Structures are given as structure tokens and as C-alpha cells.
Amino acid sequence: MTPFSYQRPERIDQAIALHGPDSRYIAGGTNLLDLMKENVLQPGQLIDINGLPLREIEQTAEGGLRIGALVSNADLAWHPQIEQRYPLLSKAILAGASPQLRNMASTGGNLLQRTRCYYFYDTATPCNKREPGSGCSARDGRNRIHAILGASEHCVAVHPSDMCVALAALDARVHVEGPHGKRRLELVDFHRLPGDQPQQDNVLVEGELITAIELPVEGFASHCAYLKVRDRASYAFALVSVAAALEMDGDVIRRARIALGGVAHKPWRIEEAEDQLSGKRAEAGCFAAAAERLLQGAQPLADNAFKIDLVHRAIVRALTEAAGGTV
Amino acid sequence: MSEHSSAAGQTCTISLELNGERRELQVQPWTTLLDLLRDQLGLTGTKKGCDHGQCGACTVLLDGRRINSCLTLAVMHDGASLTTIEGLASAEALHPLQAAFVKHDAFQCGYCTPGQICSAAGLAAENRASSRDEIREHMSGNLCRCGAYPNILAAIEDALPALRGQEGAQ
Ligand SMILES: Cc1cc2nc3c(=O)[nH]c(=O)nc-3n(C[C@H](O)[C@H](O)[C@H](O)COP(=O)(O)OP(=O)(O)OC[C@H]3O[C@@H](n4cnc5c(N)ncnc54)[C@H](O)[C@@H]3O)c2cc1C
Ligand code: SF4
Numbered sequence A: 001m002t003p004f005s006y007q008r009p010e011r012i013d014q015a016i017a018l019h020g021p022d023s024r025y026i027a028g029g030t031n032l033l034d035l036m037k038e039n040v041l042q043p044g045q046l047i048d049i050n051g052l053p054l055r056e057i058e059q060t061a062e063g064g065l066r067i068g069a070l071v072s073n074a075d076l077a078w079h080p081q082i083e084q085r086y087p088l089l090s091k092a093i094l095a096g097a098s099p100q101l102r103n104m105a106s107t108g109g110n111l112l113q114r115t116r117c118y119y120f121y122d123t124a125t126p127c128n129k130r131e132p133g134s135g136c137s138a139r140d141g142r143n144r145i146h147a148i149l150g151a152s153e154h155c156v157a158v159h160p161s162d163m164c165v166a167l168a169a170l171d172a173r174v175h176v177e178g179p180h181g182k183r184r185l186e187l188v189d190f191h192r193l194p195g196d197q198p199q200q201d202n203v204l205v206e207g208e209l210i211t212a213i214e215l216p217v218e219g220f221a222s223h224c225a226y227l228k229v230r231d232r233a234s235y236a237f238a239l240v241s242v243a244a245a246l247e248m249d250g251d252v253i254r255r256a257r258i259a260l261g262g263v264a265h266k267p268w269r270i271e272e273a274e275d276q277l278s279g280k281r282a283e284a285g286c287f288a289a290a291a292e293r294l295l296q297g298a299q300p301l302a303d304n305a306f307k308i309d310l311v312h313r314a315i316v317r318a319l320t321e322a323a324g325g326t327v
Numbered sequence B: 001m002s003e004h005s006s007a008a009g010q011t012c013t014i015s016l017e018l019n020g021e022r023r024e025l026q027v028q029p030w031t032t033l034l035d036l037l038r039d040q041l042g043l044t045g046t047k048k049g050c051d052h053g054q055c056g057a058c059t060v061l062l063d064g065r066r067i068n069s070c071l072t073l074a075v076m077h078d079g080a081s082l083t084t085i086e087g088l089a090s091a092e093a094l095h096p097l098q099a100a101f102v103k104h105d106a107f108q109c110g111y112c113t114p115g116q117i118c119s120a121a122g123l124a125a126e127n128r129a130s131s132r133d134e135i136r137e138h139m140s141g142n143l144c145r146c147g148a149y150p151n152i153l154a155a156i157e158d159a160l161p162a163l164r165g166q167e168g169a170q
């Protein structure tokens, strides 16, 4: 690692004031230090945010939950309120990484983890995300793990988080605070598509700090499923994943939420695909139709055409499981 | 702002309770917890496999919870309590997990073993896994290149009941 200075502020305003162009916040460190060891990132200053008061999980005025950005992935997945009211979130978190990593990784850091594209990690190869303008090695290179939806000629990377897929399905919001004050963003608008600025994973501006994630009242607790398909049974990133959440009236669907992971630069949601399920009897036919709508415009690369069939089947299976009741 | 902030290149002083003993330590900001243990303190029981969070060989217990010591900075843990494989046994007896690993021959080369044992101690404290499948899933953060998995699983399964009652499972 390249030497850097280290600060540990105790107040949010101090942390933001310390942040300059060459700074990085550090929370769990599980993604940042990994990238610093590879020289993908070489910040001159680390601002350790673990002293900030962002570890609470509290009820919101509307009856949802507000989760502090420093709550660890393990504590969040096993929090009684999350297990009971938002089991989809619990399941998605527990499908990711390892117990050791989940003890370290923070809620805010999970949102901001970078892609696992091999070329992004390999400083010997061109990569527009790491070095804007240098080119994309994955487009015509090895791209088995890459995007089938929403990619651009400049970048075909996917966002690797499991937690964010569940948060997208649950209509979560992100609270941020920065040099220009506080903002509240919808999680689905937080990450961006690569377009011609793949170096920008999300809409945060310099110095902005994630302070909390907010969950609305509805947690789809009785009918949800998280299905993750990967190269080994555990401790691997998703090839594709599906967060499915249904509100049921007998065997009729009242409301549906579907978010996909491993297919795009952000968790993938298409409201039309969800709306077309309302009022339908839960069965494979309408689930397949929803899958088709979600995958409209999908464009495979040389190595990843398999993802289209794989995620189609995964959507149908996750919806079928959700309709049968949360297990 | 706390005292252990530093300018570039400066060392910081941290205080760690290491295997039950309070230590004042000088660290550079970029020293990982793993490198502090192995290179600075000579506690080489904790192993470096991948240095990237992918193998679990560097697992230690930080304030009783299992973490990968390769992906965290020592300077971030002022005031924490740390248990490594060297600190698990008491003066008189092996830790129940160590005894179970010996009994079940749960290793070949032994390189992954300290991480496996610390991880299993963390698993016991979490109290979320009891069936074989659950133990397998909750131990997936520890790889074994020798493939000693069946015996590792048997050892943990054997030691778990004894650990479950024990406070902090250490
Ligand atoms: C081997 C391995 C396997 C993994 N497998 C999975 C998996 O299967 N599924 C999955 O979802 N994830 C997986 N992960 C990724 C893991 O979930 C992330 O590394 C973790 O969530 C990042 O959180 P952190 O707190 O450690 O972030 P850090 O490394 O501390 O920070 C990451 C980034 O976020 C910034 N940051 C952190 N907190 C804030 C904040 N509050 N406000 C503003 N900026 C902030 C930092 O500046 C940095 O740029 C894996 C990681 C490893 C190493
Ligand atoms: S896909 Fe994106 S991250 Fe990967 S090489 Fe291309 S530009 Fe870089």
C-alpha cells in the first residue's frame, strides 16, 4: 500500500470537512483495503468513520426502520426487526461474502463496493472505470461475469452487491450528508448506469457521506425469496441473483417487486414487469412473462449469453418460491 | 478528533488487549492487523494465505467476533481486545476446538488450521449454526487447500456442544 495519512474524527461535520480530492472514508475496509493493496486506489488520506455515531437501528416516524451506515452486515442480517419484518434483506446479506467479512463490512460500504471486473483489478490493463479514457478490456475480452443489461460501449461491469438487490426490491432510501447539506435518495436512483462515465458508480459527489439507509413500512415478510446463482455453493459473488417480493391475496398477486443482481451496473428493476403481475393468479405463465419484460433489450457479450436463460429461470423460480410463502 | 490521527508517514500509538494482555503499540497507518501480528509482534500463528479476504487463514477474534485480519488496519482498533490462536488455550489445557481438531485429525499441512479454529470459535459465539449443513455454510469463509473439510466439520460438530454453554465461547 502507498503511504497515506490517517484521521479518525468523532463528528459527522468534522469528517466531511476533512474530506478533500485525495481522501477516502474507510468503514469496514474490506473493499477499500483490497483495492489499495492492488494499487487500484491510492488515496493520500484515509478518514476512519468508525468513530461517528452511525450504528443505530431505529424506528422511523412512519413505522419503517432507519439503519445507521456503520451497522455491520452481520448485525443487520441478524437484527430481530430485520429477520421478522424484512427477511428478504436478511437472506440477501447472508448470501454474500463470509461470516468474517460480514462482521467487518458496513451498510454504507456495501452500497459503495466496486465491481469485481478482473480488468478493473488489474492495473496492467486498460479500464475506463479505473482510468477514464483508457478503454474497456472486458468488452472484447473475458466477460463471463459481466452485464447483459444497461451496459455501454465504455463499460460492461456489474455491481456485485447482494444486499443492494434486496434494498432495491424493498424501495429503500439512502440518506447522505455532504459539504452542501443533506439529501435523501431512492436506492434505485443511487447507483447509475455506466454511460460515458463509468468511473462514476453512483450519484454521490465528493465528500458526501452515507449516514443511513431507510426502509419503508412494507417488508413483504410473508412472501419473499432471494435466489443467488454462483459458481460454488457459498462464498462467491453472484452470477445472477433475484430478489422477489409479493403481496398476496389467497393465490392472487396484489403487488410484486422484483430486483436483479449480477446483470447490470446497478440493481435492475422494471416497474412495468411488476405491475403486469398485479391481479394475476400466481403461476409460472405470468412469472415467465414478467421475466421476459425484465430482460427486454438484454444484450449478451461473447462469454455471458448463458446469463439470459439463467436469470430468466431464476426469476420464475424466485417468484414461485415467494408465492409459496417465505421459508 | 482522537489522538491517533497522523500525518503522512507518521506512526501512531494504539493500545490493544492482546490475548489478555494490555499492550501499547507503535504502528504505521498502513500496517494491517495481520502484518502487525506476524511481522511486528512475532505472533506467526495467524497465517497469511491470500491477503485479500478470500481464504480465512488470517481469522482472529476482535472483541469476540471473527474477522479477517488482512483486510483491516491496526490503527483502526485502538482500545480493542484481540484473541489470536496463541491466546485460545489456557495454561493447563487445549481449547476444546484445538482438542477436537487433534482428536479428529482435522488437518494435513496445518496452514489453514489456526484460521479454522478461530473461525469456529467465532461461529460458536454467534450461536447460529448447529446442523452439519449450517456449520458448513457458516465455515465457508475458511478454505483448506488440503481438503481436510470432512474432519474439520466433524471436529467442530464434536466441540460445539461443549462451547455453547461457555461464555464468549473462548
Ligand atoms: C472475498 C470477498 C467476497 C465477497 N463476497 C461478496 C458477496 O458475495 N456479495 C456481496 O454483496 N459482497 C461481497 N463482498 C463485498 C463486501 O460486501 C464489501 O467489501 C463490503 O460490503 C464493503 O463494506 P466496508 O464497510 O468494508 O467498505 P469499505 O471497504 O470500508 O469502503 C468501501 C467504499 O465505500 C466508501 N465508504 C464506506 N462507508 C461510507 C460511508 N458511510 N459514506 C461514504 N463512503 C463510504 C469508502 O470510501 C470506499 O470507497 C465480498 C468481499 C470479499 C473481500
Ligand atoms: S467492464 Fe468496466 S470495469 Fe471492466 S474493464 Fe471495462 S471499463 Fe473497466
Ligand code: FES
Residues within 6 Å of the ligand: B047, B048, B049, B050, B051, B052, B053, B054, B055, B056, B057, B058, B059, B068, B069, B070, B071
Ligand atoms: S489472508 Fe486474510 S483472508 Fe486470506
Ligand code: FES
Residues within 6 Å of the ligand: B106, B107, B108, B109, B110, B111, B112, B113, B143, B144, B145, B146, B147, B148
Ligand atoms: S490443512 Fe492444509 S490447508 Fe487446510
